[in-house]
Amino acid sequence: MKRFKKVMLVVLSLLLILSASACGNSSNNSNASNSSKSSSSSGKITLTYWNIFTGEPAKTKVKEIIDQWNKENPNVQIVESVTENDAYKTKIKTAIAANEAPDIFQTWAGGFSQPFVEAGKVLQLDSYLNDGTKDQMLPGALDNVTYNGKIYGITYDQQASVLYVNKELFDKYNVKIPTTFSELIDAIKTFKSKGITPFALGEKDEWPGMWYYDMIALREGGVQLTRDALNGKTSFDNQAFVDAAKRLQEMVDAGAFDAGFMGLTRDEATAEFNQGKAAMYFGGNFDAAAFDSDPSSLVKGKIEAVRFPSIEGGKGDPTEYIGGGAGALMVSANSKHKDEAVKAAKYLAKHLSDMEYLIGAGLPMFKYDNVDQSQVSQLQIQIMNNVVANAKGNVPAWDLYLMGDDAQTHKDLVAQLFAKQITPQEFAKQMQQKINGK
Incomplete structure (x- = not known):
């Protein structure tokens, strides 16, 4: 009888171990399956974009541009972070030095961005811009974001x-x-x-x-x-x-x-x-x-x-x-979604160019045939006609x-x-x- 009880205890113990093991395996499989479904079902890419549009009406207009992109590109969503101009300059320098730059970031052409380029922190864009993007831009638009003969940014205003x-x-x-x-x-x-x-x-x-x-x-x-x-x-x-x-x-x-x-x-x-x-x-x-x-x-x-x-x-x-190209967008060399980030940066730059010209915040760097000139201030039009048009060059x-x-x-x-x-x-x-x- 004692021997029978011992045998039964051993059998029960084995059953409990097997049961616990099966439950554990079942739980792990379930979690792995859910993780896989979550990844494949959402399939969404999130791109971070930092800018300095804290004032109105630019702040609202930029949000509208982003919302339109997100609507047209449900699987590639842009999330913005807005910081005041002077504080932003410190913020972006710190982030780049720490390899924590966003996918797309606001910067300034010329000397401000040169250290980022020289440190290898910015994606080179030459191969991305031969899809007609250059043809959409005004002459010399990329001069101030060209370093050692290579293009590293997309200017949106000048x-x-x-x-x-x-x-x-x-x-x-x-x-x-x-x-x-x-x-x-x-x-x-x-x-x-x-x-x-x-x-x-x-x-x-x-x-x-x-x-x-x-x-x-x-x-x-x-x-x-x-x-x-x-x-x-x-x-x-x-x-x-x-x-x-x-x-x-x-x-x-x-x-x-x-x-x-x-x-x-x-x-x-x-x-x-x-x-x-x-x-x-x-x-x-x-x-x-x-x-x-x-x-x-x-x-x-x-x-x-x-x-x-x-x-x-x-x-x-x-x-x-x-003058010339001033405000620009750059893509981090560390972005996990470089192709998508460049596509989004081109979209943003074009729409920012139109937006700033329309509200009087900046002169365009993209051709502006589609901008309703009746909505643009007369001074802005005079500047484009009397100063920028037919200019031989700028610094x-x-x-x-x-x-x-x-x-x-x-x-x-x-x-x-x-x-x-x-x-x-x-x-x-x-x-x-x-x-x-x-």
Whole structure:
């Protein structure tokens, strides 16, 4: 009897072990099956996209673009993350350094993105853009995202330097809109004699004044010389850059700016122009939105957007401008879905180009035949027609082209030129020593 009980206990134990084992196997198989079904049934790819569109109406418009993509591409969904401009610059640099960049990310052409490319963190796009994408873009659209002859980004907007003139004041004092630098100096002196500030400038922020020097240098030396100097292939000691500094100080000496311009911010300067207190404002196409949308503006409808004057004896083509491709999208080299990410980036770039032109936030880098021109501001249209159209070339604002501390060095040196703290020769020498290291 005892032996029978022992046998029965052994049998029961075996049955319990087998049963537990079977249950375990059944559970594992079930889980594996569910995991497989989940993967195959959803089949969805999620692409992360970081951008800086925090303000309205751009923020809502970008969401609409993404929603439309997600509707048209149910198996490839874009999820965006939005960060304010300055904070974003730190965020994207940190993410790229840590190999945690999103699939698609907002960046800036030129020097800002160059370290990402040199570190091998960005996908090369040449082979992806021969599907007709290049044909959809404006001439030179990819120049500023081309490094060592290879394309690494898709630009969606561009900047363009613009001379805004208050037509009412020009007409009132019978002043000709200047097309040469000597005419510009004459206009400055005339307005100064009438008690009108010739140019509104906020040099406290430094970059607004930098646009003046960069533009004059482009007129003196031309696109190729400027790019060669910025790339360290030629010297900033070149006479063209010295002469550009002389021209800038000639404007200061002629009384071009408000007495307190070194302490004014850019916003204060645009407000001064908006109130009709200055005859001219030199800046970027992005300033047009402020002149168009400010409800307190006294100059709306009275502004004309024209090219910066040519310089007698200068080697630059009079159609060249500071600007070109600025905002761009890049794809992480570490993306697990490179093909899908590039396809989405091309879609986003095209729609962002149209959107920014339509709302006045930026100039397009894609052909804009499908944009309803009646909905675009007249200043934007003037800029495209009077500044960008038929231009022979462009160079980005130097703080975009130069990398890291070099950009700030340039802005600081230009500010010293405005304040007459250094001579044109000292400026050129320090630019060469501090930026090109020679």
